Amino acid sequence: MLNRSLAPPFQPITHVKLPAIEEIKLNNLQNLSVAGFGTQEIIKIEFVFNAGTRFTKNKGLGALISKMLTGGTSKFTSKEIASKFDQHGAFTEISQSVEHLHFIIYGLQKYLANYLILFQEIITDCVFPEKELEIQKNIARQNLSLSLEKPAFLANRRFRTLLFGDESPYGASHDIEDINSISRESLLDFYNSYILNCGYQIFLSGAAGKKEIDLVNTYFGKNQIKQTHTSDLIIAERKPEKDKIELPSGLQSTLRTGKILFGRTHPDFFKFLVMNTTFGGYFGSRLMRNIREEKGFTYGISSNIVPVVKSGYWLIGTDVIKEKTEETISEIQKEIAILQQDLIKSEELETVINYMSGSFAGSITNPIEIMDRHKAILLNSLPKDYYDTYIEHIRDVKNQDIMEMAQQYLNKETFTNVIVGGKY
């Protein structure tokens, strides 16, 4: 007779090695990284420029540069550029972080050459037509007014501003006037300084073999490029702050609580990471069990570490029944106090560590995911073996470390708090 209350035996994952990629120098010494072991005939090619929002002179530029890069060249209109990518089954994604501008093309292996010709055109000959700019400004203004109706957007934006300060590119946010102030000249100026003839890194993943690498070399291995040098942004600690934004019609309260922490190479990073997962980093976390599964105040509550260049920040986020806002905040405090006072039971720690090991192993199973990890190493100057030793580092964390991390870093006087929501 089968004993259904008895769990089958299992093996924890104790080691995972990130599959290696090829690092290639193009003829002009540009770097190309290749994860070419895909089984589907698809390609992802990503170009990363040192052209993030920290380099923009106007806060609104970020809302437009990524739209206007495909806004027209002297040969092609925006319509033609869109048609050419679409015609060959490509999807483009252009985004700007504080440090970088990413231009990603997802498409079919057989049409790679078509994508590369077009991309080359874009990075050498953008003309930023006035008419296209007016259309995009209008869209950007209206998208912003829509976002400003979303509680999560408001909460995140206010939280980052309080945390980093409005003068930091991490805390800066743009409003309608910032979008209005963007001119064709300001876009051209940015383009000429940070994109045109500037160095970039290329990440190629999917079904990429010799033929695809040669193609990239043909198109991007010739031009002489100027290297852009940047120094690290300084993340300044600021006084913790509290703020409330009232939405008269709000049905819930959206909470953000957190602080500036440290980066992925800090000696406490992995200890904190495991403590964070225990506290609010997975479905079985203490916050989820208490606020959702025990009390039913919310659909979800989580805490996260967000890496930011060489630093990072930590935050708790949730949307709760508005009448239960204060109770939720005090329950969060209670959970922190428990972590600080009671040593975690070995069984719970084992669950957290095994869960983290499994989810890490499951997050590097195809060339696109594998390339993303290598990209993180390269763009953030992480140690080469950062992900090869990831699971070992997690498994090294001890019960005592969890308590120490909570004691050392989860002091509520150091937290910045934002509440967005209805009156309660």
Add this chain to the structure above:
Amino acid sequence: MISYEHFQLSNGLNVYLHEDKTTPMAVFNLIYNVGSKDEDENKTGFAHLFEHLMFGGSVNIPSYDEPLQKVGGQNNAFTSSDITNYYITLPVENLETAFWLESDRMLSLSFDPKVLEVQQKVVIEEFKQRYLNQPYGDVWLKLLPLSYQVHPYRWATIGKEIRHIEEATMTDVKDFFFSHYLPNNANLVIAGNVELKEVERLAKKWFGDIPSGKVKSRNLPVEPAQMNFREHETSSKVPLNAVYRTYHMQGRYQNKFHEADLVSDILGRSKSARLNEKLVKEKQLFNNINAYITATLDPGLLVIQGNLNQGVDMKEGIEALDEVLDDFCKEGISEQELEKVKNQSESSMLFGEVELLNRAMNLAFASNAGDPDYCNRDAQLIESINKEGLMEEAGKILKKENSNTLKYYSQN
């Protein structure tokens, strides 16, 4: 191409194996043939609420999540109008844990009243967070009852209203479980580096002794062909006026489904699609506009939705939209335009097969719909479409009497 092997247990559970030797992770995907279309119209939102209860402990195992997390697994589930799907990703060495957990909750739940009480609250917060506390969040709550008059697709999976979720009882829970959560109403897909023999052994061991049962018969009313167009107006505190238009079309695995899918792509899939080019870029009446399909098993909807630019009159926007649709139906399409949407489809299909989990789900959806081979047919069906066939379908679908329009006004 998704390869698979199949066997059936004597209790009726269909089991499929999709082997992939390249990954250390395995997928365990169990799909039940029950969705919100199986609900009583006075107790809507129940299939989804029930999905939450499946995580509240089973007859022999007090916690579902914790033992899975302990072996390095991750899981989640979702409910649609047609199905409820539960999936797990875990290291292949620990696959048996998934069999143990899933079979116990198919056998029976704990039926703990506290679990019901808490999950009712959680789902109500989900309802608020996703549908009521977001700009335009309530649109499907209004668009579905406008588009369907008799078929249960006329209510959203989250439910018609919060009250229905509040009123769910333990008797409802038990009835639902014993009439739908049966081995003969489920399909199991295993994917990863594992052999058929091992899957057979595990399936027999854990699911073999679960008795089959009588699945509640499904006599869904058929939505009659729409003879007159319908429209409805609503308003809320949103920044822009918006237009939502639906047309009835075929179901996911029905004849000519892909023709309709490509029609929606030509109209509104990407930047070079007709609606965006004409209405956003050329005439600058819309902030954005796109088209897509719902891909339900029973006849579904082709949806067009767009936000009007500030200051643009609703009537003017809708007339311009109708003009684009009329021109499309009259003028037809070029070879090049057809090739474009075929390339786009090929691309999304291939990207969709990169992840093992997606392959497992595609196989599960297909087998649930009656034929596992459905998951390998799409590429060929799309390839064989020609201009004439596509335009014939466009003409049948994009008729005024087959359409519904929701005018969503900004109160700002």
